Amino acid sequence: MIALEDYASIVGQSSIDDLRLIAQHLQGYTIQNINSTAVGGGVAEILNRMIPLMKELGVSARWDVIRGDERFFVITKKLHNALHGTPVDISNEELDYFLAVDRENVASMEFAEMVFIHDPQPVALIEARHGHEGHWAWRCHIDFSRPNRKIWNFIEKFVRQYDVAVFSAPAFSRRLEIPQVLISPSIDPLSEKNRELHEDEIRQVFEKFGIDMSRPVVTQISRFDYLKDPVGVIKAYRIARRRVDCQLVLAGGGATDDPEGPIIMEQVKAEAAKDPDIHLLFLPPSSDLIINALQRGSTIILQKSLKEGFGLTVAEALWKRRPVIAGAVGGIPLQISHRYSGILTHSIDGTAHWIKQLINEPAYAARLGENGHEHILNNYLITRHIKDYLLLFLSTLHSGDLVHLT
Amino acid sequence: MGMSPFFFTTKYDQTLLLGRRARNASELAEGIAEIPAMSVYYHTHHFLEQHHFLSPEPPNDFAYWATNVLNDDLLGEQLSSIDVIQCQTIEQIRELLLRVLDPYLAAAKHLADCPQGEDFHFMSCRTFTLPTPYSASSLDEFCVALEKVSVSSLYYHMFDARLRPELGRNDFTIWFRDNSYKELAEALQNLDPYTYTLEGLRKTIVKLVRKYDRP
Numbered sequence: 001m002i003a004l005e006d007y008a009s010i011v012g013q014s015s016i017d018d019l020r021l022i023a024q025h026l027q028g029y030t031i032q033n034i035n036s037t038a039v040g041g042g043v044a045e046i047l048n049r050m051i052p053l054m055k056e057l058g059v060s061a062r063w064d065v066i067r068g069d070e071r072f073f074v075i076t077k078k079l080h081n082a083l084h085g086t087p088v089d090i091s092n093e094e095l096d097y098f099l100a101v102d103r104e105n106v107a108s109m110e111f112a113e114m115v116f117i118h119d120p121q122p123v124a125l126i127e128a129r130h131g132h133e134g135h136w137a138w139r140c141h142i143d144f145s146r147p148n149r150k151i152w153n154f155i156e157k158f159v160r161q162y163d164v165a166v167f168s169a170p171a172f173s174r175r176l177e178i179p180q181v182l183i184s185p186s187i188d189p190l191s192e193k194n195r196e197l198h199e200d201e202i203r204q205v206f207e208k209f210g211i212d213m214s215r216p217v218v219t220q221i222s223r224f225d226y227l228k229d230p231v232g233v234i235k236a237y238r239i240a241r242r243r244v245d246c247q248l249v250l251a252g253g254g255a256t257d258d259p260e261g262p263i264i265m266e267q268v269k270a271e272a273a274k275d276p277d278i279h280l281l282f283l284p285p286s287s288d289l290i291i292n293a294l295q296r297g298s299t300i301i302l303q304k305s306l307k308e309g310f311g312l313t314v315a316e317a318l319w320k321r322r323p324v325i326a327g328a329v330g331g332i333p334l335q336i337s338h339r340y341s342g343i344l345t346h347s348i349d350g351t352a353h354w355i356k357q358l359i360n361e362p363a364y365a366a367r368l369g370e371n372g373h374e375h376i377l378n379n380y381l382i383t384r385h386i387k388d389y390l391l392l393f394l395s396t397l398h399s400g401d402l403v404h405l406t
Numbered sequence: 407m408g409m410s411p412f413f414f415t416t417k418y419d420q421t422l423l424l425g426r427r428a429r430n431a432s433e434l435a436e437g438i439a440e441i442p443a444m445s446v447y448y449h450t451h452h453f454l455e456q457h458h459f460l461s462p463e464p465p466n467d468f469a470y471w472a473t474n475v476l477n478d479d480l481l482g483e484q485l486s487s488i489d490v491i492q493c494q495t496i497e498q499i500r501e502l503l504l505r506v507l508d509p510y511l512a513a514a515k516h517l518a519d520c521p522q523g524e525d526f527h528f529m530s531c532r533t534f535t536l537p538t539p540y541s542a543s544s545l546d547e548f549c550v551a552l553e554k555v556s557v558s559s560l561y562y563h564m565f566d567a568r569l570r571p572e573l574g575r576n577d578f579t580i581w582f583r584d585n586s587y588k589e590l591a592e593a594l595q596n597l598d599p600y601t602y603t604l605e606g607l608r609k610t611i612v613k614l615v616r617k618y619d620r621p
Contacts, residue, residue, distance in 0.1 A: 018536075173423035404535050
């Protein structure tokens with residue numbers, strides 16, 4: 001079991017001490033996290049790691065999961081997609097059913113002084129607030145930049161009853177009357193996906209997949225779907241390849257429920273079949289060690305997304321001191337300051353240009369990687385995430401721009 | 407004679423999203439003129455905290471956006487050249503920013519919009535200050551404590567205290583001056599903290615104070 005002190009050697013003892021100082025001001029309160037699933041998905045993953053650490057800080061933190069039947073989750077999946085901006089058809093009956101299930105949960109749950117609701121599925125639990133003295137925060141983990149207007153209007157009725165709304169990137173903020181807070185996601189430097197690896201562990205993974213570590217390796221780790229632009233990555237690689245020697249690794253899960261997924265997959269396979277230096281790796285979900293090794297052993301990491309939520313694979317690669325070339329979308333510009341801690345691009349040609357540059361200028365590439373590592377160290381590790389959550393609840397107890405805690 | 411105790415404080419900022427955005431230099435100027443003072447503070451200072459390891463570090467958010475998103479090197483350079491150290495208040499920083507933007511807009515024949523999805527998002531912050539267990543009653547104790555506190559504490563005493571009179575002038579310079587170390591106070595006052603990384607600044611202050619730590 002990982003303890004808070006284990007992070008001191010990474011972020012510094014003073015940062016851990018400061019977390020304890022902040023947590024002292026939440027003694028006596030219980031923070032109740034509520035979401036819709038105990039396993040799977042990013043929210044469950046982060047709560048699994050954060051709740052024990054918050055308890056270690058002396059904060060009474062708990063986690064409850066709402067109940068719903070299959071129909072409810074089919075509807076919430078539609079809501080999720082609609083908030084992502086995907087055109088979906090949701091009837092008023094479905095919205096009524098959604099509300100009825102949330103109300104059933106309200107009737108069967110006890111609420112703490114501080115309630116932290118994650119994502120749209122339990123958003124209507126705020127109705128429990130009537131006659132309840134607690135502090136309520138709503139956290140939206142999904143890309144919210146272009147939500148379906150009808151569904152946003154439906155969700156907004158509930159959101160505006162909270163004390164505060166939390167978003168992962170500035171582009172997701174809305175015009176709301178309640179305060180909106182930016183809390184970015186984080187990576188755990190001690191997890192299997194990010195821990196330090198021995199050189200042998202890295203080499204074994206490269207050998208297993210037949211990738212030549214003596215030549216430059218350009219890698220993108222992501223699902224094979226349209227929004228991650230794997231075909232664009234191959235095109236950029238081809239342009240760069242005319243001038244520099246390199247291999248391309250595309251690694252990730254299979255096609256998702258994106259209807260264009262299988263088409264993209266076929267295009268990628270067809271392109272890769274023509275070139276032995278393109279390595280397609282279809283990885284199962286439990287491939288954290290392999291991803292870690294691929295990121296650490298690559299010369300350049302790409303994340304050429306056309307649309308992105310936050311894009312934590314960028315933080316993972318930067319943490320490993322890799323130079324990253326990524327699309328300037330979603331939360332990626334928060335993680336990369338162009339030409340300081342990585343490269344932001346907008347096109348296939350731009351991506352190809354920077355692949356050539358970074359392969360030909362390894363000293364500059366190394367500096368980008370080093371700066372990127374420092375940026376992640378200071379801003380995107382789990383300890384910063386805990387600090388933000390502690391401040392979030394402190395903020396519901398105090399007013400004003402400046403709060404002096406004694 | 408002992409020195410009066412100096413109590414180290416630390417601080418943390420909560421980032422607020424204002425839901426306001428700019429697509430070009432004109433909207434940027436309108437925003438800068440209207441946003442709350444804390445928002446001006448945020449956009450001209452958070453780079454120092456977020457990128458305190460970099461030297462040279464990126465300039466303020468406005469300059470970074472003008473250079474890297476609008477691709478306007480001239481505007482970016484002018485916005486990054488603003489001498490924040492000369493400002494005693496956040497309103498003075500706002501005025502300097504507008505003093506760059508207003509003539510720029512008056513002279514501009516055409517204003518380019520940023521690429522889609524790369525709008526400038528105005529943000530702000532709320533600051534929480536907390537007392538730390540560290541205090542000093544001598545220069546030696548000061549150096550020992552300064553080496554232990556988080557960079558957030560150093561930041562609070564060197565940057566926040568100077569720009570926010572409502573917080574009180576609880577900074578190192580004042581403490582040295584009040585305790586008859588006028589020369590040290592002056593030397594620290596003359597140091598431009600914006601030209602160091604925070605760790606570099608920490609080392610520089612400790613080195614400076616050690617010079618005056620006579621038995």
